[in-house]
Amino acid sequence: MMLEIMGCIIGQRDPWLMLPALGVCLLGLIALFLLHDRAEECVEVRRRNWVALAAITGGVSIWCTHFLSMLAYRGPLPLGFDLP
Template identity: 95%
Template structure:
């Protein structure tokens, strides 16, 4: 679990540094820096999840569906990109809650899509 924690911490530090850089740039370059920050954040979160999944040991053989796995990478990238664009316009409490909620939705979607990508000789059910 330590490698997953390290990837998560370093990735999210990079997101904040990239977003700070975006704030310093002119509008044309700002969009590129925000997109890079979103990709960095999404991939860091996905890598944290994936490393944790690799550490999970189960007696059943596991496989992964590639298209769904790639879709699970895109989910947090897209929602973080939308969230970073929103935080630029609103920095009040409601704006911060909206950004946190959007990011949470992206991470939840990533997890559910990633679990759907599992190829396993079992039925996966969720018990709320």
């Protein structure tokens, strides 16, 4: 099972689109942890805002990483987008 998952990640993905996905993931995690550290330093009134911003940042970075990795997927069936 694990070999099938690794084969899908390595063999059926465009590596040039996976690199930006990895970059977005890393930058999102760094921003998430920096915002969380900032939240711990604040007073209680502002802490909720910083935690909410950290949660939004984490969610958006996960969504963007997923979106980019799905664009990089090259499966056995031809897929495309109709821009017009």
